[in-house]
Amino acid sequence: MGSPVGETLGVLVAFSAGLFSFLSPCVLPLFPSYLSFVTGMSVDRLAREVSGFERSLVMLHSLAFIAGFTVVFVSLGATFSAAGQFLLDYRDWIRIGGGVLIAVFGLVIAGVLKWAPLGRTVQFQIRSKPAGFLGSFAVGLTFAIG
Numbered sequence: 001m002g003s004p005v006g007e008t009l010g011v012l013v014a015f016s017a018g019l020f021s022f023l024s025p026c027v028l029p030l031f032p033s034y035l036s037f038v039t040g041m042s043v044d045r046l047a048r049e050v051s052g053f054e055r056s057l058v059m060l061h062s063l064a065f066i067a068g069f070t071v072v073f074v075s076l077g078a079t080f081s082a083a084g085q086f087l088l089d090y091r092d093w094i095r096i097g098g099g100v101l102i103a104v105f106g107l108v109i110a111g112v113l114k115w116a117p118l119g120r121t122v123q124f125q126i127r128s129k130p131a132g133f134l135g136s137f138a139v140g141l142t143f144a145i146g
Helices: 004-023 028-039 043-047 052-089 091-110 132-145
Strands: none
Touching: 004 028, 028 043, 028 052, 028 132, 052 091, 052 132
């Protein structure tokens, strides 16, 4: 087990990294639109004085969004911890398979091989937020997966 100073420093570094990434110019401007999408309220409405009940709804929707986001990253952490040993055990086969895959993709990009599924693009457009807290949870999941 680590020392209390080391643990405190680790928490401080993690918190600072999260804060700086949130305050970055590519994240902070998106916050009002994400909050609006998650809560189902317009940015104008959120900017005005909102009632205590509406504020509670915003908080609950935000927590549902964070829960969805957290589920994905905790699952990824657990999965990769377990998969790490598997990848280590089969690293030679994975290296060979990766090399073959890179060669095939190179031939597809060069136009030597043609395989229709690799030339397609699939994109989903969400026109309206799924309703309720489950919708906020689902948006958190998809945001984290993206």
